[in-house]
Amino acid sequence: QVQLKETGPDLVQLTQTLSITCTVSGFSLTTYNVHWVRQPPGKGLEWMGAMWNGGGTDYNSAFKSRLSISRDTSKSQVFLKMNSLQTDDTAKYFCASHNYGSYSFDYWGQGVMVTVSS
Amino acid sequence: ETTVTQSPASLSMAVGEKVSISCKTSTDIDDDMNWYQQKSGEAPKLLISEGNTLRPGVPSRFSSSGYGTDFVFTINNVLLGDEGIYYCQQSDNVPYTFGAGTKLELK
Numbered sequence: 001q002v003q004l005k006e007t008g009p010d011l012v013q014l015t016q017t018l019s020i021t022c023t024v025s026g027f028s029l030t031t032y033n034v035h036w037v038r039q040p041p042g043k044g045l046e047w048m049g050a051m052w053n054g055g056g057t058d059y060n061s062a063f064k065s066r067l068s069i070s071r072d073t074s075k076s077q078v079f080l081k082m083n084s085l086q087t088d089d090t091a092k093y094f095c096a097s098h099n100y101g102s103y104s105f106d107y108w109g110q111g112v113m114v115t116v117s118s
Numbered sequence: 119e120t121t122v123t124q125s126p127a128s129l130s131m132a133v134g135e136k137v138s139i140s141c142k143t144s145t146d147i148d149d150d151m152n153w154y155q156q157k158s159g160e161a162p163k164l165l166i167s168e169g170n171t172l173r174p175g176v177p178s179r180f181s182s183s184g185y186g187t188d189f190v191f192t193i194n195n196v197l198l199g200d201e202g203i204y205y206c207q208q209s210d211n212v213p214y215t216f217g218a219g220t221k222l223e224l225k
Contacts, residue, residue, distance in 0.1 A: 035214070045154075045162065045205055047214040060213040061119075094161055103209035104152045104167035111161055 002026035004034070004095050004109035012085050014118045022078040022095030022109060029053065029071055031100055034078045036069065038091040039111075046091075051078050085116045120145045120208050124217025132225045137193040139204055139220045144187075147210035151189045153182055156219075157202040166191070168209060198224050 008020035022034060029051070036048040049059040049069050057069050068081045078095060092113045096105040121144040131137055141151065149169050154162035164173050166182045182191045193200055201224050206217040 044219045045156075045207070045216040047207075047212075047216065050212070050214075058212045062213075096161075102167060103150070103214070104164055105154075105162070105207075106164050106167075106173070108161035108163075 002032075002097065002107045004097060004107055006093060006095055006109045006112040008093065008112045008114060010113065011115050011117055012089075014085060014087065014116060016085055017081060017083040018085055018089070018093075018114060020080045020093050020095075020112055020114070022080070024076045024078070024095075024097065027097070029073045029076060029078065032097045033103075034071075035096045035098075035105065036080050037094045037096055037105075039094070040088070040091040043091075048080070048093075087116050087118060090114065090116045119213055120147060120211055120215055122206060122208055122215045122217045124206055124220060126220060127218065128221040128223070130223045130225055131196050133196060133198060135196055137191075137196050137200075137222060139191040139206070141184075141189045141191070141206035141217050142187055143189075143208055145211070146186050147208045149185050150208055150210035151182070151184060152207045152209055153180075153191045154205045154207065155200075155202050156205065162205060193222075196222075196224065200224070 003025045035050045051069050071078045092111040094111040095109045097107045123142045153166040156162040170182045179194045203219045203221050205219050
């Protein structure tokens with residue numbers, strides 16, 4: 001059974017760095033890709049980036065150089081790090097994955113709500 | 119980057135009516151369009167994947183059509199439990215952009 005779970009802080013200070021971990025089960029990170037998607041309160045979904053099964057990454061240019069995605073395959077974990085947080089980074093952050101051969105997000109974590117405080 | 123324009127922003131329907139949501143993309147994405155349902159406080163749920171493919175367990179009342187740049191999502195015989203926000207998303211090229219969402223309310 002495929003599962004994803006995000007863990008991270010509820011509150012981050014302005015200009016500080018956000019770190020969130022996505023722990024997966026039911027599949028290997030060397031087979032399935034993992035994506036990060038965020039959703040500000042009351043707003044829509046925004047794709048942030050991906051950790052591909054081969055170890056490469058892609059990022060939404062909207063985050064410029066603030067965003068970094070990495071992984072530890074031995075722990076089945078994917079990491080999101082984003083620096084220079086602003087108040088408009090307040091959002092629920094989801095990790096999501098998809099079946100091999102498809103790029104439709106079949107599987108989602110429950111998300112972690114992060115508030116950036118001044 | 120492919121822009122996805124979704125309309126309408128909101129719908130108010132009666133039980134049993136037919137719902138139609140449109141998504142238009144700024145580039146040709148073949149049939150790499152996905153449709154999600156999100157209920158309050160929950161993660162999105164994939165209803166229809168690339169190639170207009172209904173996901174397992176999703177009722178056949180849900181369907182989609184389209185290819186290239188114009189896509190339509192349909193709910194036949196809408197039910198109270200279908201309330202929520204519906205998003206389209208293109209998975210043809212990164213960044214995998216989403217539409218702005220359509221909020222569906224039942225009268």
